[in-house]
Amino acid sequence: MSRLPTTLLGMSLLISGCDRLPESLGDCVDLACQQRWLTAKMDEKPGDALDAVRALPAGMDRETLIQVMMVDWPEHTGPLCKALTSNQVKARCESLTARPHLWQVDAAAPESGPVGAGEAYPVLAVDMPPAQHPWNSLAPMEVECSDTWTQNTCIGQQAVDWTYKSKHKDAWLICLGADQDKWRYECFFQISEATYNPIKGGGIPGLAAEMCLYSGFYQDRCLGHLAGKIGRWAPAATWDDPERWREIERTIQQVQQTLQTYSPALSSRWTALAWAYAMDSAYAQVKRPVGNPIDNVGFPAMPHIAASVAWSLWRAEGHRAQSLDAWLDAFNTAMERREVDPGPQPKLEEDNELTKSWSDTLPGEEAIEWTVYRGPMARRAIGNEPKGDALICILEAAARNPSPHRASLFREALQHPDPLVRWTAARLAAQRLPAVMRDVDPSIETDPLVRARLEQGLAEQDD
Secondary structure: OOOOOOOHHHHHHHOOOOOOOOOOHHHOOOHHHHHHHHHHHHOOOHHHHHHHHHHOOOOHHHHHHHHHHHHHOHHHHHHHHHHOOOHHHHHHHHHHHOOHHHOOOOOOOHHHOOOOOOOOOHHHOOOOOOOOOHHHHOOOOOOOOOOHHHHHHHHHHHHHHHHHOOOHHHHHHHHOOOOOHHHHHHHHHHHHHHHEEHHHOEEOHHHHHHHHOOOHHHHHHHHHHHHHHHHOOOOOOOOOOHHHHHHHHHHHHHHHHHHHOOOHHHHHHHHHHHHHHHHHHHHOOOOOOOOHHHHOOOHHHHHHHHHHHHHHHHHHHOOOOOOHHHHHHHHHHHHHOOOOOOOOOOOOOOOHHHOOOOOOOOOOHHHOOEEEOOOOOOEEEOOOOHHHHHHHHHHHHHHHOOOOOHHHHHHHHOOOOOHHHHHHHHHHHHHHOHHHHOOOOHHHOOOHHHHHHHHHHHHHHHO
16 A cells, blocks of 8 residues: 655645656656655655665755655655754654654554554553643644644654753643644653653653653553653662662652553553563563562562562573472572672573463453563463462463473463462463473363363364
């Protein structure tokens, strides 16, 4: 499906100029012809189109084309940004072409055009009424933008500039002036990111979250970015840095309170995501898991400490053949261990095949209490008591870390008295351990949710 330019200038140029395109862009006699030539070539051979623009003589015609392209084809235009002579326009070009949500298409609704590739953070997806804010009733603030065809991107840049000057209300009103939903939502996304940045000294996290609520179909990405920026600021689990932990906890609480006034469900899920990011970052930097963060953070972080401890433990000891009880003992020992190491360790890498490890919900499973699992795409069940929750974390970690001993562990877990442990084992084994699934008999399973997962797993093996 060919994509036509979305800007007013692009549309006006398409209906003017010559009817027949020349062979090369350089043979076009006016801007209208050049624009039509690019529109015809970009979807077919974008690389050739970029080469043709590069070959044009330096000057206003080439700069104008690049500025039109950075709005209409940001996914391809990055290499051309350096050809722009204005540092301000060049910075805007580099910013646009570095933000893939501006051109990715939702696979479920490709006809809607490039408005983001669906939910980037499905754990944040909740049904909530449209957010309301008193600033929205005010008149948009007009800004001076020299180029009509980059009006919307110019608005975004000026809003960010005002945000850096702590003129947040002015930035908000500037965003309201964007005449297309996509660019208005992108503007709020950008000023949210400028409102809170821990590397640049922090900011106002609650206001940054509120701005995210007005970023439309970028809302989950905006809130997800905010959670990641806060969480990735966590110290290593073995560092003695209680003040950093207190600052992270205060920041998460500020966002949580802001979101609570709009949607308690969204507030709860966002808080879980932020702590999942924080603990993933903290434990990626240590050699062996310890329980140090327990002494510095509150209850909302505990499920994510457990998940990261189990994951780190499996990475360190997955080569050993152990029973579930032995793994549980090792988990408890790690949670009780306290060590201080001033030096960070290399970040670990895991098998990402199970990123969406619980993306489907079978009938009845909507009643299972769950939390975020180590990032924006995955979730896990919450155990009914601490031992069961620890075993669930161990199984989730085992599923993501290849080891010859996983099969025996999952076979044991499928016989465990706790239904949630069996359910977790059945769901994960169906995805990663088909040999285990071939040994099960769903008819003897007493829990209907576990039985359904076993039956689904066996059916998938037959397919």
